[in-house]
Amino acid sequence: MTLDHVARYVAPEAWQMSWVGSSVGRIAFPLFAGMVAWHACFNTRNPLRYARRILVIGLVAQLPYMLMPRSSDALIINICFTLSLGLVGGVWLSGLGQRLRQESTAVWRLGAEIATAVMVWWLAGTLTEYGHPGLLLIPAYMLAMQRLHRTDVTRDGVPVAALSCLPVLIIGGFMNSSLMAKSFTLGTCVLVLLLAAGTHRHIPEMIWQMPRRLWLSWYPGHFAVIALWLFLSGNI
Structure with a gap:
């Protein structure tokens, strides 16, 4: 990440x-999305509080982030917002699956939840780094990791676990344009999934x-250090 920003x-x-x-x-x-998903699934009692901590980091970073030179004047919020909102979406999806299995849950309420979530995802995807695919990566990771963690090495378990990894790879393939960038992104996704599977x-x-x-x-x-360097060198 730091090398990318220094080079850019x-x-x-x-x-x-x-x-x-x-x-x-x-x-x-x-890699960050996989780390957040892993902690949300296995290492924190309160994933939403974890999402708030990431959001605080994003708020602190937004001012120096906005000072970076860009070719467009469109407002883009930094990657911590993508991670935080993606984690909230993953928690919501996990809860939605449980509510769908409850017969007492009102259909109209579930429909309103889903419609609101889709609208928030669409609006947030126009403002955040990595856009709409980036917001979906953590929920996809959480789904895959939960399945990989529960999978026993049986004839039926392994194919289901492998199938649960496909959304991660599909989303990763949509996040970049060049072949090189896609290769590094997908390679990292595969590595994270292998680690989650037990390696x-x-x-x-x-x-x-x-x-x-x-x-x-x-x-x-x-x-902040990059912004200071750009200011002292007269580039901002």
């Missing part, structure tokens, strides 16, 4: 670093972990 906003054209954004820069969002158990535990305050402040902080 700081590096001069003479350095010819535009390839970074179409390669390693496309790893960040599907994470074979990865050794990290000896050093980034301090909590540092990784919470990294997203708005790196934008």
